Amino acid sequence: MPESLLLASGLQFGFSNSTLSGLVICAVLGLLSIASWATMVSKFRFLSKVRQSNANFQHSLGESLHPLSIFQLRERHERSPMYHIYNAGCRELCFHLLGIDEPDATFAKRMKGAGRISPAAMSAVHEAMDRAVGEAALKMESRMSIVATALSGAPFLGLLGTVWGVMDSFGGIATSNGDTTLRALAPGLAAALLTTVVGLLVAIPSMFGYNFLVAKIRDQITRLDSFAADFGSILERLFVDHRHGQDTLPSLGSLGSPSLPAAFSSAPGVGMSMSAEPQIAARRQ
Numbered sequence: 001m002p003e004s005l006l007l008a009s010g011l012q013f014g015f016s017n018s019t020l021s022g023l024v025i026c027a028v029l030g031l032l033s034i035a036s037w038a039t040m041v042s043k044f045r046f047l048s049k050v051r052q053s054n055a056n057f058q059h060s061l062g063e064s065l066h067p068l069s070i071f072q073l074r075e076r077h078e079r080s081p082m083y084h085i086y087n088a089g090c091r092e093l094c095f096h097l098l099g100i101d102e103p104d105a106t107f108a109k110r111m112k113g114a115g116r117i118s119p120a121a122m123s124a125v126h127e128a129m130d131r132a133v134g135e136a137a138l139k140m141e142s143r144m145s146i147v148a149t150a151l152s153g154a155p156f157l158g159l160l161g162t163v164w165g166v167m168d169s170f171g172g173i174a175t176s177n178g179d180t181t182l183r184a185l186a187p188g189l190a191a192a193l194l195t196t197v198v199g200l201l202v203a204i205p206s207m208f209g210y211n212f213l214v215a216k217i218r219d220q221i222t223r224l225d226s227f228a229a230d231f232g233s234i235l236e237r238l239f240v241d242h243r244h245g246q247d248t249l250p251s252l253g254s255l256g257s258p259s260l261p262a263a264f265s266s267a268p269g270v271g272m273s274m275s276a277e278p279q280i281a282a283r284r285q
Contacts (some may be wrong), residue, residue, distance in 0.1 A: 005233060011197065012192065013187075013190050014191050014193065014194030014197070015191075015194065017187035017188065017190055017191040018165075018191040018194055019164075019165060019168055019191060020038050021161065021164050021165070021168070022161050022164070022191055022192070022194060022195050023220065025157055025158070025160065025161035025164075025195045025198075026057070026161070026194065026195060026198050028157060029157055029158065029198045029202050030198075030202075031201055031203075032149070032150045032153070032154060032157075032202055033150065033154075033201070033206075034201040036146060036147050036149075036150035036151075036202065036205075036209070037151070037205070037209075038204045039143050039144070039146045039147050040206075040209040040210075040213065042143075043081055043143065043144070043147075043213050044213065044216075046140075047140065047213070047216050047217065047220065049079055050079070050080070050081060050140070050220060051084075053077060053079040053080035053081075054081065054082045054220075054223070055082050056077060056080065056088070057082050057083045058082065059078040060075065060077070061086070067091055067231070067234055067235060067238065068093075068094075068111070068121045070083075070086070071086070071087065071090035071091075071103060072103045072107055072108065074103065081132075081133075081136035081139075081140075081220070081224055082209070082223075082224060082227050084132050084135070084136065085132040085133055085136070085224060085227060085228050085231070086185055086227075086231060087130050087132075088128045088129055088131065088132040089096070089125050089126075089128055089129040089228075089231060089232065089235060090129035091128070091134075092124055092125045092127075092129075092176050093117070093125050093235055093239060094107075096115055096117045096121040096124065096125070097111070097114045097115075097116075097239065098110050098111070098114060102137040109159070111130045115239075115241075116239055116240055116241035117239055117240055118180040118240070119240055119242060121240075122236050122240045125232065125235060126228075126232050129228040129231070130228065132228070133221070133224045133225060133228050135212050136221075136224055137224070138216075140217045140221070141217060142216070144164050144217075147213070148210060149208050149211060150202055150203065150206040151203055151206040152203075153198045154199040154200070154202035154203040154206070154222075155200060155203050156197075156198055156199075157195070158195045158196040158197070158199020158200060158202075159195075159196060159199065160195070161192070161194070161195025161198075161199070161282070162192045162193055162195050162196045163192075164192070164195075165189075165191050165193075165194075165195065166188070166189065166190065166192045166194025167187065168188065168192075169187075169188025169189060169191075169192060170188075172188060173185070173188075177179055210244070246269055248260075
C-alpha cells in the first residue's frame with residue numbers, strides 16, 4: 001500500500017478514535033496553522049512589493065539631478081520604505097535650513113541663498129532617518145510572532161494531546177475487564193499520537209516559512225540602513241559646513257523652479273545616484 005494511503009488511513013483511524021480533548025487540541029492546531037499560513041503568504045507578498053517599490057524609488061533618485069529633486073517635486077513612492085527614509089531626512093534638513101518641512105512655491109529660490117547647517121543640526125537629520133528605518137523595520141516584522149508561535153507552540157500542544165490521550169487510554173484499560181492486548185491499546189494510542197502528528201504538520205512548514213521570511217526581512221533592513229547612511233553622507237557633504245556656518249550654496253541653483261519640473265528632464269543622462277556623489281561635490285566647487 002502506498003505511504004500516502006497508509007498515512008491517510010492512520011490519520012483517519014486516529015480521528016475516529018480520538019477523545020474530546022484530542023479533537024479540541026487538533027482544532028486549536030488547525031486554527032494556528034491557518035493563521036500561520038495566512039501570515040506567511042501575506043508577508044511574502046508584502047516583502048515582494050517592498051522590494052519592487054524600493055527599486056522604483058532608487059531608479060527615480062538615480063535619474064534626478066539633485067538629491068532634493070524628488071522632495072521638491074513632491075514625487076510620491078508611498079509603498080517604498082526608502083522613500084519614507086528619504087522624505088524624513090529631507091523634511092528635517094529643510095526645517096533646519098529654511099524653517100519649513102514641506103516645499104512651497106518659493107522653495108527653490110530660498111534654497112539658492114540658504115546657508116548651511118551645523119553638524120549638530122545634521123545629527124537631527126540622521127536621527128530622523130534612523131527613526132524612519134525603525135518604523136519600516138517594525139512594519140516588516142509585524143505579525144511574525146504568529147508564525148513564531150505556530151513554530152514553537154504547535155509541537156508542545158501536540159505533545160500535550162499525546163500525553164493526555166495516553167493517560168486516558170491507560171485509565172480506560174485500568175477500569176475495564178483487564179484486556180491489555182495490542183488490539184485493545186491500539187485505538188487509544190493512535191488517537192493520542194494523532195495530536196503529535198498534527199502538531200508537527202503545523203510546526204514544520206512554519207519553521208521553513210519563518211526562517212525564509214526572517215532572512216528576507218533582515219536583508220531589507222540592512223538595505224535600508226545602508227541607504228540611510230549613504231544618503232545622509234551625501235546630505236552632509238552638500239549641506240553641512242564644518243568650518244563656516246554661513247557659506248552659501250551656489251550649487252543649489254541647479255534645483256530650478258518647482259513650477260517647471262521639465263527642467264529636470266532637459267539634461268538626459270545627467271542623474272544623481274549614490275555613486276555620482278563626488279560629481280555633485282565637484283560641480284559645487
